[in-house]
Amino acid sequence: MIKLIREITLIALLLGAGILIGKIIPFPSSLSSMILLLVLLLTGVLKEDYFSGGISDLILKNLAFFFLPPAVKVIESLGLLEGVWVKLVLIMLISNFLVMGVTGVVVQLFLKAEHEEEADNA
Amino acid sequence: MHNVLHLLTNNVFFGVMITLAAYAAGKMIYKKTGLPIMNPFLIAMLALMALILILQIPLENYMKGAGSLEMMLPVSIILLALPLYRQRGRLKSHRLAILAGITAGVATCLISTIILCKLFGIDEALLLSLLPRSITTPLGLLMVENIGGIGGITMIAIVFNGVSGVLFYAPVYALFRIHHPVAKGIAMGTTSHAIGTAKALEMGELIGAMSGLAIVVAGLITVAAYPLINLIFN
Numbered sequence: 160m161i162k163l164i165r166e167i168t169l170i171a172l173l174l175g176a177g178i179l180i181g182k183i184i185p186f187p188s189s190l191s192s193m194i195l196l197l198v199l200l201l202t203g204v205l206k207e208d209y210f211s212g213g214i215s216d217l218i219l220k221n222l223a224f225f226f227l228p229p230a231v232k233v234i235e236s237l238g239l240l241e242g243v244w245v246k247l248v249l250i251m252l253i254s255n256f257l258v259m260g261v262t263g264v265v266v267q268l269f270l271k272a273e274h275e276e277e278a279d280n281a
Numbered sequence: 282m283h284n285v286l287h288l289l290t291n292n293v294f295f296g297v298m299i300t301l302a303a304y305a306a307g308k309m310i311y312k313k314t315g316l317p318i319m320n321p322f323l324i325a326m327l328a329l330m331a332l333i334l335i336l337q338i339p340l341e342n343y344m345k346g347a348g349s350l351e352m353m354l355p356v357s358i359i360l361l362a363l364p365l366y367r368q369r370g371r372l373k374s375h376r377l378a379i380l381a382g383i384t385a386g387v388a389t390c391l392i393s394t395i396i397l398c399k400l401f402g403i404d405e406a407l408l409l410s411l412l413p414r415s416i417t418t419p420l421g422l423l424m425v426e427n428i429g430g431i432g433g434i435t436m437i438a439i440v441f442n443g444v445s446g447v448l449f450y451a452p453v454y455a456l457f458r459i460h461h462p463v464a465k466g467i468a469m470g471t472t473s474h475a476i477g478t479a480k481a482l483e484m485g486e487l488i489g490a491m492s493g494l495a496i497v498v499a500g501l502i503t504v505a506a507y508p509l510i511n512l513i514f515n
Contacts, residue, residue: 189355228347236433262386263459263468269378
C-alpha cells in the first residue's frame with residue numbers, strides 16, 4: 160500500500176515538474192516529464208523498483224486505452240473531410256507505408272554496418 | 282426516450298463506463314479471434330463512435346467522463362521512460378542506427394506527404410495539417426497551430442496513423458524484410474506513435490521500448506524541421 164502511494168505521488172510530482180518546465184520552454188509537458196523520469200532513473204535518484212509491479216505496469220500494458228477519448232472525439236471533425244477524404248486516406252496510406260518501410264530498412268542497414276565493424280575489429 | 286437518454290448520459294460516469302466496457306470488449310474479441318485486424322483499440326474506437334452517432338449522444342456528454350480519462354494521457358507518456366530505462370543497454374549500443382532510422386522516417390513522412398498532396402491537388406491548409414501526423418497528439422496539435430494547419434484534420438490524421446500502423450505492420454515488415462526487433466520498434470513508433478507503441482509493447486519489451494523512444498525522438502526531429510517547413514510554405 161505504501162509502495163502504491165509512493166508510486167502515485169512520484170508520478171504526480173513528475174507531472175507537476177513537466178508542467179513547470181512547459182511554462183519556461185514551449186515543449187509538451189508530458190514529454191518533459193518523461194525525459195525527466197528517464198534522467199532520474201539513469202542517475203539513480205529514483206529506483207526502477209519504485210515503479211515495478213504496480214499501477215505503472217498496468218497502465219503500460221493498456222497504453223492504448225487512454226487514447227480512446229481523443230480518438231473518439233475526432234467524430235466532431237469528420238465533416239471537414241467531406242469531398243476530400245478518399246484522397247487524404249490514399250495519401251496517408253502510401254506515405255505511412257513508405258515511412259514505416261524506410262525507417263526499418265535504414266535502422267537495419269546501420270545495425271548491419273555496426274555488426275560488420277565489430278566483426279572486423281575482433 | 283430522449284429525456285431518459287439524456288439523463289443516462291449527462292454525467293461523469295457514462296463516458297468512463299462505456300469507454301471501459303468498449304475497451305474490455307475489444308480485448309476479449311482480440312483474445313478470442315487472435316486476428317491482428319481485431320485490434321482492441323480499433324474495435325473499441327469504432328464501437329464508441331457508432332454508439333455515439335446512432336444514439337445521437339451529444340459528444341459533450343461523452344466527454345464529461347471521458348475527459349477525465351484523457352487527463353491520464355500525460356501519465357501514460359511519462360511511464361514510457363520505464364521500458365526505455367530497462368532497455369538502456371541496447372539503446373546505447375544502437376544509438377546511431379536508431380537516430381539515422383528515425384531521421385530518415387521523419388524526412389520520408391514530410392517529403393512524401395508534400396509530393397503526394399501536390400500530385401492529388403490538395404490545398405495548402407490541408408497539406409500542412411497532414412504533416413505533423415506521425416507524432417504524438419500533444420506535439421502534433423502544438424505544431425499544427427504553429428504552421429497554420431487545421432487542428433481537427435491533424436487530430437484525424439494522427440488517429441489514422443496510429444490505426445494504420447497497427448493494422449499494416451505485418452505486410453510492411455515482410456515486404457521490406459524488417460526482422461530485427463530494434464528496427465521493428467523504431468519503424469512502428471516513427472509511424473504510429475503511442476497507439477503503435479501499445480501494439481509494440483505487446484510484441485516484446487525491446488520492440489516496445491524502441492517504439493516509445495521513437496515517439497520522443499521523432500517528435501523532437503519534427504519540431505526541429507518546422508522552421509524549414511515555414512520557410513517553404515509561409
